[in-house]
Each structure stands twice: as C-alpha cells, then as structure tokens.
Amino acid sequence: MCTHELPLSTLVLALVLCLPAAYAAGPNLGQPVNSADIAAWDTSVMPDGTGLPAGSGTSVQGALVYAAKCAACHGANGQGGISSALLGGGPITSINAAEKTVGNFWPYATTLFDYIRRAMPWQEPKSLTSDEVYALTAYVLVLNQLIGENDVMSATTLPKVRMPNRDGFIIRFPNKL
C-alpha cells in the first residue's frame, strides 16, 4: 500500500492512517474451532440448566457411588471428614464460613452438578459418568432434605430445585457488574 513514488507528506499521512489500523487487526493467529471440538471442554452448567447433559440419577443410585468414591473424605453420611460436610440446613448464626453448607447457603442446585463433574472425586476428577453425577447430586440434595428420596435428577428437573438461600445474597459492588 505504501509505494515509492508518493511525496513524503503523503507517505507520512499514509503511515499515520495505516499503522493503527494494522495494529487493530492483530496477528490473527487464533485457530478456528468447531462446536463439536469445544464440547469436550465446555462442561459449564448455568443456573438455568444450560449445559446440563443427557442422563439422570436418583439418590439411591447416588448412595452407592458415594460410598465407593466420596465417603472416605466427606464422611460415611456426608457429615464431613478431611473434606467439608455436605449437609446441614440450620440457620446461619454467625459470620463464620464454617456454617455454610449446600442446604443453608448454596443458591443454585446446578452448581452441584457442575462442580462434582469437573472436580470430584478428588483423586480422579472427570472420571464420573453423567448418570453418576446426577445420582450424586440427587444424593446430596436428599441429605439436605431438598428433594424426595425417589426424585430423579436430570437436565429437566435439576434446575427446578429451589434452594432455600436463593435470595440470601447481596451484590457487593453493583456498579462493577
């Protein structure tokens, strides 16, 4: 675009006009990727259920997975061990974070699925099937008496579970959102 025959003033003007545009365009070294390839990593589950996979599970099924893969850290009945307790629905009586549990604090049930699938069990994260994750999610929700023992958790039912503390949060700095 910048030729040899132009007067200097034109060349300078051209540089002034071209350079910022050239930077704005960027190196363009990102590789395009299709949605099928993205899916392998995109395990984010949103509070409205977006991102939940096919499959389902119940608390009874979850109890078996729990005993095999979770109880060693979270206690035989979710009461806690070297890792945090999974139940406890009592009202919060102090500012101590130790009182926070799924039952009395977490605002959305979908977070259980998202977190168990990506992070648990501790020594073998991402090893559970979707059915196992639904079953464990149901098991923890039953421990906290938030669903019935025979309720089936799935992409349809899980987002509808209403957590008791849903409205217990205050955005600290709304102007930062």
Add this chain to the structure above:
Amino acid sequence: MLRDRSKRRSLDPVAGNEFLHRRSFLRGGLAAAVTGYSVVKTAAAEPLTDDPWSLVPGAVTRPYEQRSRFEDQVARTLSNPKGEARVQNARTPLHLLNGTITPNGQHFVVAQSGAPDIDPERHRLLIHGLVKKPLIFTLDALARYPMVSRMSFIECGGNSAPLFSPQPIQANVQGLHGLVSCSEWTGVLLSTLLDETGVDRQAKWLIAEGADAPTLTRSVPLSKGLDDAMIALYQNGERLMPANGYPMRLLLPGWEGNMNIKWLRRIKLTDAPGMTFPESKTYAQILPNGKAYQFYFVEEVKSFITQPSPGTKMSGLGQYEISGIAYSGDGRIARVMVSADGGKTWAPARLQQPVMSKAFTRFSMPWRWDGRPAVLQSRAWDDAGNAQPTRAEFVAQRGELKTIPPLAAFPNQHFNGITSWAIDEKGEVKHVYA
C-alpha cells in the same frame, strides 16, 4: 546518612510518640537518649582481618542463581506441606522482604489441588461462547501478540482473615497478611484477543477455567475483561512459576486472587454468571444479618506495617524506620498516615515512587523509640477516595467471630481494617486491637 554532622540539631517530633520530621531526620543526628534505656551500643571495633572467603576463590557461577545459604529462613509458610487431599496455601514472608516486588519463589499460593505439570507445547487457550468466532490460541501464537507489562498485586480474598477474631491472634505479618504479593506481569491483554474473536452483543460475563485437576472456574464481568484483564505469561521477567499458573493465567488487576484463574485454558463469554462453586460458597461472605455478599471482586484499600512487626524485637532505644505496604484494588495509593500512639495522632508517611495503580506502594516513616510503650498503626487512602477503615469501623459493619479461629482458617474474607502493633517497655512487638 549524616553528611553534615556539624549541623547536628534537635529533632522535630511531628506527631505523638516521636515521629521525626523528615528534614530533621535527613539533616540531624540522634538526640541524646532518654529515660534510663541506653542507646544500643556500638560494638568495640575488632581488629580488621581477612576473612576465610577473602583468601580462596569463590563458588562457580550457576546457570540459575540461588540466594545465599544464610537466607534459607526467608521462606513461605505452608499449610499443607505433605499435599494431603485439601487446599494448599503458601504465605509470603512480607516482614522479611523489602521494596515492592515479591520474588517469584516467595509469591503466595492458594492451590485447591496442587500445581499441574503442564507441557507448554500442549497447552491451549480456548475462547468461545458469545463470540463471533471461537478461537484456540497456543503459547507460540500468543508470543507474537503485542505484550504489555504492569505491576499488580494479587491478594487472596481470605487474606487477613485472622483479624475477624474477637481477640488479637499473636502471629507475624506472614501469618496474618501473607496471602498477598506483587509482581510485574507481562502478557497479552484479553481485549486484544477478544478483538479477534469478536463479542456478541448479549455477552455480559465471562467464565474463566483453569487446567488444574478441579478445572476451577470463576465468573468475571465482561467489562473487567475488556478493561485491564491480561493473559499473563511472565512474572517479574521470567515465565510464571508452576504454582502461580504456568504457562498462563488470567490477571485481573486489583481483584480477588481466586478470580485470577491460574493454568488458564478456557474463557467462555456468557450472558450471566455461572454461579460456580467458589462464588456460591467459599467466596461469598456472610454478614451479621445472615445475608451474604456475592461478587465482592475488589481487594479494597489496605496497609500494614512490616517493620517493626511481631517476631522482631526492638534492639534498643533510638532511631528506627517504620516501613510497610499499602495497596488498593481501586487505584493508586494517595496517602498513608502512620500513628505511634494507637491512632490519637497521625503523620504522613513517605511513599516510595513511582506509585502505581493496583500495586504495592512502600511507605516509610522515621521514628525515635524512647523506650515507652507505643502502638504503631498505618492507614491508607486511595485516589478513588476510599479510606482504609479502623478495625472497629470494619467489624461494626462486617461483624466479628464469637470465638478465636485457627490462624490458618478462613472464617470470613476481605478484611481491610487497620492493623495495630504494640511495643512494650522491653521492646517486644505484639498484635493488639487498638
């Protein structure tokens, strides 16, 4: 220090308990000692001889330098040294460091499941979701993008949590405030990469994900992502330390450490926050009324004195330099005031230049200890107009625990009140509430 001893003159105290006016400090010497406590004695000079290291050749220079073996005790303290199946914390020995840059081996760490051993050749950064064109970036590709460098502190949201205790916990600066560090970070602005992916109009948030075992995720407002968020590749000039996010991390200057996702592998633009585990539990702070803050984000204006501080003992009467660190996630430090009488009187501290936004600012104040009990405090203001609260003001709003927590626990977060060090007649330094 004392260029012109002939002009020795008395020192001008500028606030209670013997702060020294800077000009006097620079010009004058030390006034005669007071009240029975003798000035630290200058050891009678021993005859000068050649020490052994002056008589033999020194060590071979190493490819990567190690510090002196005499400095081994200057190290981080570990909460989980055996790597048990729980979080690992390493606290920075801020009371043994100086200046404003944290050496890479001393940077604090909070790792939910250890540091992954990432092969940089295989690492990928995926940007997708509400973008025009999802893209994958390799480390080699990012190396060809325009880079920026900036000083920035990173602070864990749970730093200073021991000060929620109803009684002052006796610990040093490292134990109380050691989950904050400051580095020069170099990398590619996230906005540069989003220029290439394009951003859909509905996008309001991004969810950032690490490549560690729990693939930790946090939701970040897109406005921050387009402002000063960086894909950081270098820490104080060299590649990131493994536990600090090698080979790349999200840097959100001034915002809660946990959000600065380490081992960054994925950024998904969304129209709403993901309500991920950390933001649904750990990083939501219970208030006295039973409600909880969510999306706190900002590490607010804070300061504390690192010298003198608990664990050090005053080495006699006379002149000292009070020194400490101030920082704010909302901008530059505008002013730091220091008190030696528990907040009755204050004097302005010197700020080490240049003062940079969202970075450590070193402050100092010459002080003459006269042997009487003193309570040292610092208080910072930022250029956004925020003042560091007193501890009493802070707990009146945010609450106080009913019982004394373990030192390394995180009963609550985002404490930024004033810290007080009491010095008794013996020169012992203790943590107090004043």
